[in-house]
Amino acid sequence: MAIFQSLVGQVAGPWRHEWTREDSALYALAVGAGQDELAWSTGQEALPSFGVVLAQFGAFDERLGDYDPALLLHGEQEIVLHQPLPASGSVSVLRTVTDVFDKGSGALVASRWDAADEAGKPLMSTSSSVFVRGEGGFGGERGPSTSWEPPARPPDVSLRYTTSANQALLYRLTGDHNPLHVDPEFAARGGFERPILHGLCTYGITCRLLIREFCQAARVRRMFGRFSLPVVPGAELVVSAWRTGPGEVAFRTADSSGAVVLDRGAFAYS
Template sequence: MALDPNLVGWSEGPWERSWTADDALLYAVAVGAGQDDPVAELAVTTENTAGVEQRALPTFGVVLAQFGGPQEIPLGDVDRAFVVHAEQSLTAHRPLPVSGRMSLRRRIVDVFDKGSGALVVVETEGSDVDGPLVTARSSVFVRGQGGFGGPRGESARWSAPEREPDAVLRFRTAVNQALVYRLTGDRNPLHSDPAFARRGGFDRPILHGLCTYGITCRLLVNALCGGDPTRVTGMSGRFTRPVWPGEELVVSVWEAEDGTAVFRTANGSGETVLDRGWFAVR
């Protein structure tokens, strides 16, 4: 099995992606909205609450950009059980409508040789009739496909302030969290099929990295934006270890004066699962 050495520059699109208000509601529930308190996040979980306008969580834009259209990135002859999500970033050019339609294009922008594997960076851009709407950049790590002599790539500078976090946010995932989240479009069997998970080296199915990412965003929206997801302009993070459905997530947040924040998400045992986090609001 070998990774295709000529991936950089590959592109596809455009294709059209539409979504409904119900899709936005399902996504919010899939990342835990209303799970702890069913009346605490009504703007993202209901469409008919008196005096409450429905809003879409910004990370729903990642789902719209990366699922529901072409699914197979042409990595070459590799076992998909050895492909794991490594990094994710989102740029929200404007607030995401709760329903709509956009045109998408995707391209592979980089392939890095990390020694033990290859890091493939894919960027998807979505626009509607009013212009750019969302840009999602996703990196996948292909285990066992390093050592091909390519560039290693430089890590962006990131550090948490040397002080106690300004906020610590907690959420316990449900044991069926992955089964609900997969209904948003990510049907990777790594998150539902025990045999497939074992092929990838896991004892049982793991939670989607993008579910951890969405849960973290939701907690940050509630803590830093007063529950208003339309204020979010960007978010990024690096996945560092798997999350098991049913585990607690603990988000440590450090705010900056420029309206941004850095964060780190850990499990209940204190092990980091989403690192080098950055969050920006308008």
């Protein structure tokens, strides 16, 4: 088995990640912020989803096993904010591999990153799972399975954003250098006709649109989503959102054909 199951429960770090207002602005531009969102696009305020980048990229990078990276797909992503994310600062980060599940056709590896601010207070936690195709069948637990359906009514709002043909090239500058998103030959190895957009770019665009509709950035407390289909740069994204309670929103993000690309969405704010 190429996936290192012995990593489950092990902790890596801590390491420190610093960022500036220019970094916050670059991230905002990479997920579509523009002239009408100057607080984000000029780095006066950080988008909460930028916390995923700060926790998971640019410092610690350890392979979880001996596998072809072209066969790795992002499964789920969650961020929980314990405080508003500042536009500049530094964090101390620990990563824990929480589970490795045998899904038959592949292995699902789940990890959590916990970040504390300069005073040592919890700032945010991010959780992510990746699916490694062809690495299943090793006899491990399959893991929990839950059903999810959006509310049985039309969405309260539909939010739209058309990505650019160069969206992946811009988002790559935030620190996610996976060649799946820029290299046609690498993408072909993974079974794609052309490079696809980063799932976390779709996640960030969705976060930005939800904030514009429902709350201020500093009030965001949690966002979760499951990546279900790839997005091609240049595609239009449509976020369907339902208010489900005070400070609670369920959402799905689809492309213009109606194919769901980010599913089981949950967005919470104070």
